[in-house]
Amino acid sequence: MADSTPESRTVTSADVARLAGVSRATVSFVLNDTKGARVSAATRERVLDAARRLGYVPHAAARSLRAGRSNLVLIPASVSAMGRLASEWIDDLHEALHRRGYVTVLHAGRFGDPAEAARAWAELRPVAVLALDGDRYTAPTADVLARAGVRAQLAFAARPVPGTYTIAFDHRDLGAAAVEHLIASGRTRIGVIMPKERGLAAFAEPRLAGAGEVAARHMATVVPVELAYAHEDAAALARRWAELGLDGVFAYNDEYAALLLHALRGQGIAVPGEVAVVGADDLVLAGLQDPPLTTVRIDMPSAEDIAARLEELVESGSAEPAPRIEVRLVRRGSA
Template sequence: MPSSISAVGRLVSDWVDDLHSELDRHGYTAVLHAGRFTDPLDAARAWAELRPAAVIALDGDRLTAQAAELLRRAGVRGLIAFAARPVPGVHTIGFDHALIGATAAEHLIARGRTRIGVVMPQERGLGLFAEPRLAGAESVAARHMATVTPVELSYTRESATALARRWRSLGLDSVFAYNDEYAALLLHALRAEGISVPQDVAVVGSDDLVLSSLQEPPLTSIRLDLASPAMVADAVHELVETGATAPVPDIKAILVQRETS
């Protein structure tokens, strides 16, 4: 069965590896389909050609009712989507990236920060997830005396250094750095430019990876409470076998405060 995913970071890639193992337990072969389609119907047609028993769409916000119907006509018996809103005809697991940005902004504002930067990764495919995270931060700032400024960053030392060198000119007192990997990259670049964290700028990442607690200072992060791969694999199996399954809990965003904020 295919699953669709863009590169959202180590947390999700490790989770997908575990999901593959759990699907093996049920006798399924998982195929990771990483094609980048602008049209949901094109994506559905590509998946349907594989004649899968089930499809798991990790970027399910792009899956439409029409695409789901095409897959069902192709014989797909289990359809699961991780999406911010229910997808008609699809077993949807709530995963709203806007909640991640909102959680970061709420924390930073509660800590007295009012000029928040939000990192927008420049790597291909990440805008799908970065845009709603930015929108979530903006929605929170709009309810307070705070501003949000998107800042572009590629996952390279050179890009981080260039951003850190012009940081003072941006007038920002905090940053939500998309995830822990971008946050760690920016954290080191800011320190190299003599910008103190959290005194001059507070930094928040996401995913609560092991590396977040190993930074200097330790990185505040947002832990994603993901449904276990075993639970999702069981749901897939039940959908294939019976056409129905119990709801899988939505993914929650939980702030883990450390010393960078």
């Protein structure tokens, strides 16, 4: 029997069944990893080998129709702009969900209207939606998705979202923790870095608000300072630092903090002598700076825990409440 089909024809599960010498039902059981199906290890390997030799790939939409639901978990792609911490966490989540039979999809669309975003997400008919920037998630958003058959909706948000499993996480806490520390160390005029990169305002603005709330209680001043993640922009900012009159800065996250730290030192500005610098995320690079970066650590739940909660929401429609995500200051040499 030939090991391949003509290039002009799409390979089907029937081709795999013929090459493996089994029924199409057995091919379906093996390739869909059907729970409870009695297929011997030898038969399973024969089917997988035939699929590899033929280059057969299961049809996701057809599989969803047979199963009665999708296996897609959609994550709005704005998380990709959040930095290394979020990227690594999403990688871990992808692996945890994959082990449970789900496929993670990042949706790259950017929408000003949450309802428009929900309609675009719903077109893919995901089984679940996970929003890290859940403060833009609304009750109408949740309703659109529920009507489209989305079985699980999980959002990280400062306040509960009706119709959505919400994990409490307020970005204002990061700005508040950073500025509390800067004020306690004697700083009174504090800059808050606002990244120019598209997609980060949703996270930067509440961090600025949290910083401002703390400053208002202590008679300190908070000044928003725009910065692009580029050496040239950081160097230009450092050259005019004296004009700003700032003695402390919360630099949005550790990546922007490290960039600014090097630019300030390049201009001969002493850190923390003249300017105290605080980052966020507690990345490995924070401890490698000179001086090491003081940072605000986010105690994120494990990706495995979130994958388990999503699966529970998909299967039963509910899950035990999750603890609030807390932040804590990690004090090092920069502030």
